[in-house]
Amino acid sequence: MTTLAESPPVGDLRYSEVEEDLRAAVRALLDRRAGWQDVLARTETAEPVDRALWRTLAAELGCAALPVAEELGGAGASWREAAVVAEELGRAVAPVPFLGCSVATALLLAVGERDLLAGLAGGDRIVALAVPAASAPGEPLVPLAVDADRISGDVPGVLDAAAADVLLVPAGGALYALDVTDPGVRVTPAVSLDMTRPIADVTLDAATGRRLATGAVVADAVAAAQRIGAVLLAAEQLGVARRCLDEAVAYLRDRHQFGRPLGSFQALKHRAADLAVLITQACAVARYAADCAATGASDLPVAAALAQAHLSPTALRAAQECLQLHGGIGFTWEYVVHLFLKRATSQAIVLGTADRHRAALGELLGVPGPEETS
Amino acid sequence: MTAVSSGPEQAAAGPGGSEVLDRVREFLVGHPTAGADRLAFLRARFDAGLARVDLPPGQGGLGADRDLQAVVEDELRAVGAPEHRPSDNPIGHGMAGPTLRAFGTDEQCRRWLRPLWTGEEAWCQLFSEPGAGSDLAGLATRAVREGDEWVVHGRKVWTSLADRARWALLVARTDPSVPKHRGLTYFVCDMHAAGVEVRPLRQITGETEFNEVVLDGVRIPDTDRVGEVGQGWAVAQGTLMNERVSYTSGTAPRHSGGIGALLAAWHDHPERRTAGLHDRVLSLWVQAEAARLTTARWEQELARGRPGPEGSAIKLEHARLNQEISQVELEVLGDAGLRYPDYSERAPEPVPWTEAAPGWRYLRSRANSIEGGTSEILRTVVGERVLGLPPEPRIDKDVPFSELPR
Numbered sequence: 096m097t098t099l100a101e102s103p104p105v106g107d108l109r110y111s112e113v114e115e116d117l118r119a120a121v122r123a124l125l126d127r128r129a130g131w132q133d134v135l136a137r138t139e140t141a142e143p144v145d146r147a148l149w150r151t152l153a154a155e156l157g158c159a160a161l162p163v164a165e166e167l168g169g170a171g172a173s174w175r176e177a178a179v180v181a182e183e184l185g186r187a188v189a190p191v192p193f194l195g196c197s198v199a200t201a202l203l204l205a206v207g208e209r210d211l212l213a214g215l216a217g218g219d220r221i222v223a224l225a226v227p228a229a230s231a232p233g234e235p236l237v238p239l240a241v242d243a244d245r246i247s248g249d250v251p252g253v254l255d256a257a258a259a260d261v262l263l264v265p266a267g268g269a270l271y272a273l274d275v276t277d278p279g280v281r282v283t284p285a286v287s288l289d290m291t292r293p294i295a296d297v298t299l300d301a302a303t304g305r306r307l308a309t310g311a312v313v314a315d316a317v318a319a320a321q322r323i324g325a326v327l328l329a330a331e332q333l334g335v336a337r338r339c340l341d342e343a344v345a346y347l348r349d350r351h352q353f354g355r356p357l358g359s360f361q362a363l364k365h366r367a368a369d370l371a372v373l374i375t376q377a378c379a380v381a382r383y384a385a386d387c388a389a390t391g392a393s394d395l396p397v398a399a400a401l402a403q404a405h406l407s408p409t410a411l412r413a414a415q416e417c418l419q420l421h422g423g424i425g426f427t428w429e430y431v432v433h434l435f436l437k438r439a440t441s442q443a444i445v446l447g448t449a450d451r452h453r454a455a456l457g458e459l460l461g462v463p464g465p466e467e468t469s
Numbered sequence: 470m471t472a473v474s475s476g477p478e479q480a481a482a483g484p485g486g487s488e489v490l491d492r493v494r495e496f497l498v499g500h501p502t503a504g505a506d507r508l509a510f511l512r513a514r515f516d517a518g519l520a521r522v523d524l525p526p527g528q529g530g531l532g533a534d535r536d537l538q539a540v541v542e543d544e545l546r547a548v549g550a551p552e553h554r555p556s557d558n559p560i561g562h563g564m565a566g567p568t569l570r571a572f573g574t575d576e577q578c579r580r581w582l583r584p585l586w587t588g589e590e591a592w593c594q595l596f597s598e599p600g601a602g603s604d605l606a607g608l609a610t611r612a613v614r615e616g617d618e619w620v621v622h623g624r625k626v627w628t629s630l631a632d633r634a635r636w637a638l639l640v641a642r643t644d645p646s647v648p649k650h651r652g653l654t655y656f657v658c659d660m661h662a663a664g665v666e667v668r669p670l671r672q673i674t675g676e677t678e679f680n681e682v683v684l685d686g687v688r689i690p691d692t693d694r695v696g697e698v699g700q701g702w703a704v705a706q707g708t709l710m711n712e713r714v715s716y717t718s719g720t721a722p723r724h725s726g727g728i729g730a731l732l733a734a735w736h737d738h739p740e741r742r743t744a745g746l747h748d749r750v751l752s753l754w755v756q757a758e759a760a761r762l763t764t765a766r767w768e769q770e771l772a773r774g775r776p777g778p779e780g781s782a783i784k785l786e787h788a789r790l791n792q793e794i795s796q797v798e799l800e801v802l803g804d805a806g807l808r809y810p811d812y813s814e815r816a817p818e819p820v821p822w823t824e825a826a827p828g829w830r831y832l833r834s835r836a837n838s839i840e841g842g843t844s845e846i847l848r849t850v851v852g853e854r855v856l857g858l859p860p861e862p863r864i865d866k867d868v869p870f871s872e873l874p875r
């Protein structure tokens with residue numbers, strides 16, 4: 096048993112000036128190109144993912160490959176900056192494939208694949224990891240049949256696959272890159288609870304692709320990439336939670352009933368305060384995870400699980416409170432709140448639910464369950 | 470000016486890390502630790518500006534960066550210097566010190582800050598009264614001016630440490646004819662003065678941690694007034710802000726505090742483990758770690774000279790977590806959770822939280838959401854001052870205190 100006495104160092108949990116500048120740039124772009132009415136309208140079109148916006152984010156702000164070294168076509172920054180971008184994308188529920196592409200980036204970096212990284216960094220190619228969106232880091236992979244590098248089988252509910260050009264498929268102990276134009280690959284977008292981040296079902300029928308890596312490294316690399324995904328997802332959840340609080344507070348200040356602003360009623364004020372307290376904690380947790388990811392700290396598995404275990408219920412509660420505090424308008428299609436409720440709900444399931452992350456923490460920290468011994 | 474109010478540029482003007490280290494070493498040459506008298510050593514340490522380096526010279530500091538305190542502590546610990554124990558004088562360090570530095574005269578600082586820091590003179594806080602708790606501005610203790618003195622009559626309750634304090638922070642009403650927030654004045658009260666009577670009050674732990682204090686014609690020299698006459702509310706607000714902070718400061722290592730005790734109980738009692746309890750324990754671990762990181766982040770922001778609004782949030786969460794964690798700990802313990810060390814009436818000895826008995830921790834934690842501003846009041850503070858939500862309509866703001874229903 097490890098660890099009860101150990102206390103890993105706590106890095107810088109603040110936002111640096113560079114990070115704040117990046118945030119401002121991303122927010123300005125999103126304000127122009129992804130106001131909530133635009134985001135809502137897009138969900139009912141044939142192209143729910145905004146590829147043009149994604150290209151701008153990638154090409155002009157370097158958001159698609161922040162932690163990738165400059166000689167590989169990236170921005171030479173770190174996952175800390177990527178997390179700040181995730182916060183802003185969450186705040187806007189922007190329909191761009193940032194999360195899926197970030198997981199793919201982490202995976203490609205881990206297996207040392209350069210060609211795909213370049214296309215990804217420029218925003219020209221969208222790359223997604225073909226595992227079910229709901230699976231937690233390190234969870235067993237969907238078994239796929241591999242026969243002479245031809246892959247067959249179903250992977251349901253893949254994150255950011257609907258718009259993907261390339262799928263990264265772990266199968267038969269190897270990792271393959273499959274072009275979606277391959278005749279053996281079929282990607283079927285699902286009607287998704289979270290309209291701003293649709294999932295898609297992947298069906299492979301003797302599909303062929305390039306083998307990128309083989310052996311035990313594959314499973315480890317996939318888990319590590321999912322862990323990066325968990326860290327960024329937490330940042331995105333922080334962005335959603337903050338936006339929900341902001342929307343709720345603005346409404347409570349503005350809306351009058353019984354001859355006074357709603358926010359002057361203590362029952363409502365205290366609920367908003369509770370949310371603010373929770374979000375204060377969530378910020379520290381999300382920053383810690385981002386810093387661990389950026390520095391490759393040995394505490395990263397704990398930090399990532401902690402981040403998911405804390406941020407999932409936080410974002411969900413923020414979105415649910417935001418809806419309730421808006422009353423009837425909060426329940427209408429033509430208003431912003433349901434976009435956040437749906438995003439927070441999917442976030443709580445994507446990359447593992449909070450209880451799975453708590454169970455993972457139990458193992459990592461040496462806090463055994465009833466049947467186990469330590 | 471403290472590190473809290475000075476920006477990073479100003480802090481940089483003070484001595485840097487190597488200079489601070491030099492000062493410590495120089496100091497140790499003049500004050501060897503072997504066989505040192507603790508009190509004499511601490512006094513000299515204060516005079517050398519090594520008490521808290523971020524404070525100004527003369528007040529126990531060097532005007533240095535707040536982060537550099539660690540340099541001092543590490544060096545002194547390494548040579549086994551006599552220990553400074555802030556827990557001996559929590560109200561002194563947490564409330565009296567900051568209040569005096571912010572509102573006191575130079576003379577008052579000179580008189581009180583050093584013995585406060587060394588622990589020679591403990592402090593208590595005479596704020597709450599039977600009729601005024603959350604609504605502190607409704608207090609009724611009267612101070613009437615007679616020449617260079619004030620004569621005080623009133624009754625204070627829940628005064629922690631009054632039995633061992635040398636000095637007290639006192640708020641009293643000096644003008645009942647104006648609305649309640651405007652008629653208050655802030656004093657330092659000598660707890661040894663004639664007319665001060667301290668009666669222990671017993672609390673749910675069995676101990677007499679707090680007291681009733683009767684002030685019967687106590688004479689306070691006007692030189693012991695802090696701030697202007699009628700400004701007591703503003704000064705008290707300053708004290709309370711520090712109180713909320715002082716209950717929480719210091720980034721503890723992971724697994725320190727109540728959560729460490731809970732995990733230890735979990736390990737010691739495999740027979741008590743169920744799936745339901747397991748998830749609750751892990752969930753509390755998540756919340757406790759989040760609270761720890763929040764404090765760490767807040768301190769980092771303070772060090773950059775940007776105090777965030779997290780103080781009240783940290784206190785709220787700290788209270789809730791202490792209560793939940795200590796409750797689950799009793800459930801994990803089972804039989805041992807049914808036992809209590811000693812209910813006999815006695816004055817409590819300060820013990821580190823985790824060294825106290827689980828049953829005591831559980832009971833004592835119930836006060837965490839009452840002392841230093843209740844959790845309800847703090848939620849209102851967060852709602853109004855952090856989120857900017859409008860206040861509730863009030864009936865007591867513009868009416869003279871003497872005309873209020875009480």
Ligand SMILES: Cc1cc2nc3c(=O)[nH]c(=O)nc-3n(C[C@H](O)[C@H](O)[C@H](O)COP(=O)(O)OP(=O)(O)OC[C@H]3O[C@@H](n4cnc5c(N)ncnc54)[C@H](O)[C@@H]3O)c2cc1C
Pocket residue numbers: 361593594595596597598601602603604626627628629630679836839840841842843844845846
């Ligand atoms: C262990 C302990 C140590 C203490 N030490 C000291 C000390 O050293 N010095 C000192 O001066 N005081 C001390 N106190 C007193 C403490 O500050 C007060 O108890 C506290 O401020 C609450 O006041 P009250 O007890 O009069 O409760 P009340 O103000 O009567 O409150 C009763 C309940 O009503 C709620 N409430 C009150 N007003 C509102 C409102 N406007 N909106 C919503 N809810 C409201 C409160 O939150 C509480 O739940 C101590 C208390 C404890 C428990």
